[in-house]
Amino acid sequence: MRIAIIGSGPSGFYAAEAVQKKVPGVAIDMFERLHAPYGLVRYGVAPDHEKLKSVTKVFDMVAGKPGLRWFGQVELGRDIQLEDLTRRYHAVVLATGAQASRRLGIPGDDKPGSYNAADFVAWYNGHPDFRHLQFDLSGETAVVVGHGNVALDVARILLKPVDELASTEIASHALEALRNSKVRKVCVVGRRGPAQAKFTNKELAEFEQLAGVTAMVRDDELTFNEASRFELESPAGDEARRNVVLLRKFSDVAADAVSPNERCIEFRFCLAPVRLEGNDEVEALVLERTALTGSAFQQGSRGTGEFFLMPCHAVFASVGYKGVAPANVPFDARAATVRHVNGRIVDESGVQQPGLYCTGWIKRGPSGVIGTNRNDSVETVATLLADLQAGALGEPAAGDDIADLLRDRGVDFLDFQAWSRLDAFEKQTGARSGKAREKLVQRHEVRAALQAVAGSSLTCTT
Missing domain, CATH: 3.50.50.60 (FAD/NAD(P)-binding domain)
Incomplete structure (x- = not known):
């Protein structure tokens, strides 16, 4: 089974965790438009609430399991299109949060x-x-x-x-x-x-x-x-x-x-x-x-x-x-969420969109705490697996690997090993001035850090 998850915040990682527990050997590709994972844990939790960020240890364990690949600096609608994913995966799970x-x-x-x-x-x-x-x-x-x-x-x-x-x-x-x-x-x-x-x-x-x-x-x-x-x-x-x-x-x-x-x-x-x-x-x-x-x-x-x-x-x-409409996905503008039933994406008439699912804030709206996303993602994954068992998910077409597609398009993406080294770089840089970490913010800072720690070999595109 091959699954694509769009977004690597709490709901994305909890969805990956739920699938890993239910489907041994599952292949999961997770796509993140920024250079760093964790979503609101990194960018929403206040910097003086460091204990709340410890949940990233769970996410790192999920990312470290065989079969999961993380693609940083890859944006849906810019670097990849929805049809690129539906052709290559049994299911696509949107976990894009509420960005506005x-x-x-x-x-x-x-x-x-x-x-x-x-x-x-x-x-x-x-x-x-x-x-x-x-x-x-x-x-x-x-x-x-x-x-x-x-x-x-x-x-x-x-x-x-x-x-x-x-x-x-x-x-x-x-x-x-x-x-x-x-x-x-x-x-x-x-x-x-x-x-x-x-x-x-x-x-x-x-x-x-x-x-x-x-x-x-x-x-x-x-x-x-x-x-x-x-x-x-x-x-x-x-x-x-x-x-x-x-x-x-x-x-x-x-x-x-x-x-x-x-x-x-x-x-x-x-x-x-x-x-x-x-x-x-x-x-x-x-x-x-x-x-x-x-x-x-x-x-x-x-x-x-x-x-x-x-x-x-x-x-x-x-x-x-409020959520932002993902490219070519049924969206309820009033609720600012994707149209769905128990995480299964549907159109305005309630007709299921085969192989498309959602979780987290883009599914239910911006409510709850970080842990709320776990139950939400468990529900979505249960819906997905029920559809798989019922034969509602088609087989993905044979073709090139998504990494090859991104390379052909000249997308400068990162893998999780690259992020781990950037993570260490931030902490080491911060320690010099007595900070928990010095966050890399702009793309040129990320490139310079990658060159400083290991050169261009850290990027998947080489």
């Missing part, structure tokens, strides 16, 4: 100073696609719109002492920008109340111990309607209950107790962004106070007609990611 970020969609959203939190995260994590971005951190106040873990990551990175970040694998260009940052206060705002916030207690608790940073909450925003109290008292409300305990501690801090030179974070609730104001750049965010409506665990928010200005110089929209 959502905007606030309010007037003034296009002003300088209005940013996507996801872009900021990718930028400080050294993602090649976001290296060129610049973030104006010359103002004292920044606002993060959203109540998820990404919002807390952005706030923490903006406020954390740079000397503590300097030992992590944060990208050097980001570290330099943060050294010169004038941001002293970050407001994290959301449309709903503290009982509905989506950040985890572990992430929130970091602000209790963050050196030189005071966490604050306003008493009048720590109120709960009947539905919210029901949510907090139910078994499903354990995380929210623990969050509220912490937020109550933060509310004991008076705003005037924070010295002018001290850094602080303020959690704000039941506030909806209305528009961004300013002449040539963002100068303030207009917010409307909201009220919760609906039954427990299904509460939405509605505007109350009470508006006010929040002066700021930078606004980060942390309102989610």
Whole structure:
């Protein structure tokens, strides 16, 4: 059996792992458009959360098993086409993630100073696609719109002492920008109340111990309607209950107790962004106070007609990611996911696309934690193997190996051995300056590193 997996983030590796367990001797080719694997583990997990990156040891074990080949710097739709794969493999699994970020969609959203939190995260994590971005951190106040873990990551990175970040694998260009940052206060705002916030207690608790940073909450925003109290008292409300305990501690801090030179974070609730104001750049965010409506665990928010200005110089929209349509694959633009049934890709009429499957965020949307992708990929692989057993997968046509095709097209791709040497190079380079690693970001840096460690023999194209 021969399978192609597009994408080498968590869902791609978990899919490979699931197939390896069920089909001894399976041949798996995994394609990654960047020079490094691991997807959001490398480019989404905050650099000061090093323990979360330890899952890459599992991925390395999967990559090291016989029969799996990794092709770095190979992009679907550019270097290879879908028909190139369907001709050579029994099945193709799309694990391309959610590559785009959502905007606030309010007037003034296009002003300088209005940013996507996801872009900021990718930028400080050294993602090649976001290296060129610049973030104006010359103002004292920044606002993060959203109540998820990404919002807390952005706030923490903006406020954390740079000397503590300097030992992590944060990208050097980001570290330099943060050294010169004038941001002293970050407001994290959301449309709903503290009982509905989506950040985890572990992430929130970091602000209790963050050196030189005071966490604050306003008493009048720590109120709960009947539905919210029901949510907090139910078994499903354990995380929210623990969050509220912490937020109550933060509310004991008076705003005037924070010295002018001290850094602080303020959690704000039941506030909806209305528009961004300013002449040539963002100068303030207009917010409307909201009220919760609906039954427990299904509460939405509605505007109350009470508006006010929040002066700021930078606004980060942390309102989610969205998938990008893969070439020639049925796509639900509204959900920003591939059309599928249990991972089996179908067209608008529900007709199965033979041999095509999907997993991860491109399948279910940007939800869950890294481990959520394992169950998701297990489901997709079970669907794939059921189709194989039922005879629904045709035999791939005989022809040249995909590596030969890529060589003929002049694609400068990498194998996993090349990545392993780049990985060692990053760690060794970082160690010289006391960092966990110094990430290679741009293509010319990758080429230079390959020449430095072993010359051109590291690339599969030679």
